[in-house]
Amino acid sequence: MVTQTMEEGIYLLLANGTKPYVGQSQSVDTRLKQHLGKRLDNIADVLQRFHFEGLDGSKNKELRETIEQVILDAIGGKDSTDNRVNPIGDKRKHKMPDYIERIKKIICKK
Numbered sequence: 001m002v003t004q005t006m007e008e009g010i011y012l013l014l015a016n017g018t019k020p021y022v023g024q025s026q027s028v029d030t031r032l033k034q035h036l037g038k039r040l041d042n043i044a045d046v047l048q049r050f051h052f053e054g055l056d057g058s059k060n061k062e063l064r065e066t067i068e069q070v071i072l073d074a075i076g077g078k079d080s081t082d083n084r085v086n087p088i089g090d091k092r093k094h095k096m097p098d099y100i101e102r103i104k105k106i107i108c109k110k
Helices: 028-035 058-074 093-108
Strands: 009-015 019-025 046-050
Touching: 009 028, 009 058, 019 028, 019 058, 058 093
Parallel strands: none
Antiparallel strands: 009 019, 009 046
């Protein structure tokens, strides 16, 4: 069960106790509360929340979406989850390598 509060980040939950769902928000705690009763039956179904230092601020939405897409792809893509769309759609897919390099620089502090 998740007890610490978190602002910006990425989260993974078990949607209605069955399928995984990956999301991102500038305010994770607020977003999770919005999921309660819809995708989320119980706050205990939140499997993980991720916060990355250096991604603070709404200007980094692309970076949060990139991390969300990487996690989504790693667990089988949107067709294997409760996600309806890919956060990085076809129009931006070609930018993924650049986004990932920016994330590496932030995370590795290079």
